[in-house]
Amino acid sequence: MKRWRVALGALLLALLLGGGALWLINFNDGIDIADPQPPAGDAAEQIERGAYLARTGNCLACHTARGGAPGAGGLALATPYGTLYTSNLTPDAEAGIGRWSAAAFWRALHHGRSADGRLLYPVFPYTHTTLLTRADADALFSYFRSLPASPLPVPEHELRWPYSTQLALAVWRALYFRPGGFEPDPAQDAAWNRGAYLVRGVAHCSACHASRDRWGGADWRDLSGGLMAAQGWYAPSLLDAREAGLAQWPTAEIVRLLKTGHADGGSASGPMAEVVLHGTQHFSDTDLSAMATYLKALPQAPATADSVTPAPRTPGRLAMAGEKLYQDRCASCHGEQGEGQPGAYPPLAGNRAVTLTRTENLLQTLLYGGFGPATAGHPRPYGMPPFTQVLSDADIAAVLSHIRSSWGNQAPEVSPLDVHTMRAALAQALPR
Amino acid sequence: MPQSTALRRHARAWLLAGAMLACFGAAAAAKPFEDSIAQRAQACTFCHGEQGRAGPDGYYPRLAGKPAGYLYHQLLNFRDGRRHYGLMTRMVDVLSDAYLLEIAEYFAALDVPYAPPARPATPPPEPLLARGRELVQRGNPAMRLPACVQCHGERLTGALPAVPGLLGLPPDYLMAQLGGWRTGQRRAHEPDCMASVVQRLSDRDAHAIVSWLALKPVPADARPAPQAPPLPPGAPDLKCGAAPLPGAAR
Numbered sequence: 112m113k114r115w116r117v118a119l120g121a122l123l124l125a126l127l128l129g130g131g132a133l134w135l136i137n138f139n140d141g142i143d144i145a146d147p148q149p150p151a152g153d154a155a156e157q158i159e160r161g162a163y164l165a166r167t168g169n170c171l172a173c174h175t176a177r178g179g180a181p182g183a184g185g186l187a188l189a190t191p192y193g194t195l196y197t198s199n200l201t202p203d204a205e206a207g208i209g210r211w212s213a214a215a216f217w218r219a220l221h222h223g224r225s226a227d228g229r230l231l232y233p234v235f236p237y238t239h240t241t242l243l244t245r246a247d248a249d250a251l252f253s254y255f256r257s258l259p260a261s262p263l264p265v266p267e268h269e270l271r272w273p274y275s276t277q278l279a280l281a282v283w284r285a286l287y288f289r290p291g292g293f294e295p296d297p298a299q300d301a302a303w304n305r306g307a308y309l310v311r312g313v314a315h316c317s318a319c320h321a322s323r324d325r326w327g328g329a330d331w332r333d334l335s336g337g338l339m340a341a342q343g344w345y346a347p348s349l350l351d352a353r354e355a356g357l358a359q360w361p362t363a364e365i366v367r368l369l370k371t372g373h374a375d376g377g378s379a380s381g382p383m384a385e386v387v388l389h390g391t392q393h394f395s396d397t398d399l400s401a402m403a404t405y406l407k408a409l410p411q412a413p414a415t416a417d418s419v420t421p422a423p424r425t426p427g428r429l430a431m432a433g434e435k436l437y438q439d440r441c442a443s444c445h446g447e448q449g450e451g452q453p454g455a456y457p458p459l460a461g462n463r464a465v466t467l468t469r470t471e472n473l474l475q476t477l478l479y480g481g482f483g484p485a486t487a488g489h490p491r492p493y494g495m496p497p498f499t500q501v502l503s504d505a506d507i508a509a510v511l512s513h514i515r516s517s518w519g520n521q522a523p524e525v526s527p528l529d530v531h532t533m534r535a536a537l538a539q540a541l542p543r
Numbered sequence: 544m545p546q547s548t549a550l551r552r553h554a555r556a557w558l559l560a561g562a563m564l565a566c567f568g569a570a571a572a573a574k575p576f577e578d579s580i581a582q583r584a585q586a587c588t589f590c591h592g593e594q595g596r597a598g599p600d601g602y603y604p605r606l607a608g609k610p611a612g613y614l615y616h617q618l619l620n621f622r623d624g625r626r627h628y629g630l631m632t633r634m635v636d637v638l639s640d641a642y643l644l645e646i647a648e649y650f651a652a653l654d655v656p657y658a659p660p661a662r663p664a665t666p667p668p669e670p671l672l673a674r675g676r677e678l679v680q681r682g683n684p685a686m687r688l689p690a691c692v693q694c695h696g697e698r699l700t701g702a703l704p705a706v707p708g709l710l711g712l713p714p715d716y717l718m719a720q721l722g723g724w725r726t727g728q729r730r731a732h733e734p735d736c737m738a739s740v741v742q743r744l745s746d747r748d749a750h751a752i753v754s755w756l757a758l759k760p761v762p763a764d765a766r767p768a769p770q771a772p773p774l775p776p777g778a779p780d781l782k783c784g785a786a787p788l789p790g791a792a793r
Contacts, residue, residue, distance in 0.1 A: 177623055452576050481634055482634065482635075492642075493586070494587075494634065542636070
């Protein structure tokens with residue numbers, strides 16, 4: 112009986128301590144959101160600066176529903192935990208942030224808490240915006256306040272239990288989130304530091320390019336590549352020359368890719384095409400150069416044995432079946448030897464997107480086609496038709512195996528079973 | 544709303560069928576590469592047929608010769624969520640207004656002959672066709688239903704800048720569009736005049752109109768009328784929404 116009481120007491124104490132720690136971690140931010148102080152400085156200048164940050168940080172891409180009023184939210188974001196709807200950032204008093212103070216907005220960006228005190232879900236990348244300076248947060252606030260107010264209420268999130276609870280969120284945050292500003296590295300120059308601020312904070316690149324664990328947590332500085340489960344795309348590693356590492360790229364080419372969506376060494380597709388279209392093309396050349404400086408300097412993964420001395424491969428049975436399909440269907444644009452058409456159709460020989468270990472992106476491109484982003488710097492991109500209705504799983508496996516093992520490419524085959532499994536999953540991610 | 548269920552069922556069956564049917568991408572004879580809009584549009588003609596003359600299965604409609612304003616609106620509608628077909632939305636998702644307009648103008652300028660209408664296995668009954676013709680040409684003032692020709696042109700080949708022709712289209716496609724408007728699957732810019740017309744249309748009348756339209760051959764000069772026909776006295780003046788052209792003052 113006594114032991115039972117001690118155990119109960121210990122349990123209660125642990126709960127109390129744990130709860131206290133959770134509260135301290137999540138709610139002890141000490142920001143007075145009742146502080147009515149408006150953002151300092153010239154209003155027009157603030158709005159312009161905020162517009163630049165909002166555009167380059169791609170806020171509106173998520174905070175606008177397809178065809179909806181800019182910033183009015185309501186876009187459904189599918190996650191492994193349920194569907195979330197982005198919030199209305201227009202100055203409507205009821206539906207939007209019309210009653211918010213600048214301090215409340217700062218707390219949302221910096222601490223991930225809403226004006227009503229609730230913890231916010233990390234689909235809103237406050238894991239990254241926490242690095243933003245107060246001045247940048249205030250500029251963003253001024254900009255959103257300048258948008259036309261939209262009274263459209265946002266649907267309630269549809270999350271499964273226990274992900275729908277604030278307690279689960281508090282635990283998640285205790286594990287994966289620490290509010291913190293951006294600390295410049297004195298050992299690096301100004302361009303590197305500006306680039307780090309933009310890549311890690313404003314552009315929140317690691318929201319996609321980091322590998323997440325099963326609870327959706329990650330090291331938010333990591334850029335070693337991540338699977339975007341709900342979208343069915345893989346954001347390749349920026350630390351690996353075999354994926355999307357940029358250490359060997361000239362700065363001008365990195366700038367060109369982020370500005371136009373197209374560069375000699377590759378082009379933006381899928382979610383990255385959206386990022387370039389709505390976001391990075393709006394960065395100034397100086398800022399893009401700074402980002403390139405930071406991205407080039409990222410520590411690169413050491414080349415593994417198989418990348419140094421590739422074993423000569425003979426094309427397998429699948430790849431040989433794919434050759435005829437390739438010549439019939441693909442060669443007219445991508446060239447008989449996978450050489451591509453400069454400025455229009457990418458080469459497949461030596462193309463990292465083709466030889467990537469993960470084949471989601473390759474399959475997405477073949478099944479659903481699409482155009483490159485129509486940016487100011489590259490306004491009339493070429494496109495690829497969708498092949499999902501003309502090619503069987505076996506055909507797709509054959510043609511992908513062929514392009515992955517021809518013209519010097521040395522990537523493993525893709526089996527019809529892989530195609531079959533992935534195809535069903537990718538179809539779920541098509542726009543409705 | 545029992546009246547609308549048939550239309551709705553039709554629309555759904557059509558969507559399903561479309562998802563299963565193949566678009567037999569034209570095995571285009573290899574032409575040398577050129578830096579042109581035609582080259583760029585090959586991503587479209589793969590499904591919509593060579594020169595946009597329609598896919599072979601009736602699901603991917605003709606693009607050639609339709610008014611540029613109409614095509615432009617549809618491209619925007621797919622991109623901005625007023626029409627719903629995942630493959631099509633994916634194609635236009637990251638394209639700009641200006642580029643979509645250029646693509647629309649390219650297909651609008653193509654002058655490609657139409658095939659004669661397909662004869663249905665069982666011809667529609669004569670009273671149904673008569674009802675269809677009556678509604679197309681005169682509408683029904685009692686039901687406040689305007690005649691199709693009021694907007695789509697005396698010859699039903701459409702009218703510039705943005706009203707499409709109604710001839711040369713498969714009956715299933717026409718029926719599916721009316722169903723789509725009824726269920727909200729297909730929308731246009733506000734005010735959505737076509738949606739308001741379809742709301743007043745019974746299943747039977749929709750069937751009658753489609754049956755008659757699908758049998759009518761396209762006239763030799765299939766080009767859209769240069770402007771909307773004059774409004775007949777007493778006819779309701781429909782207000783139809785439109786997108787501002789890229790670069791126009793907003």
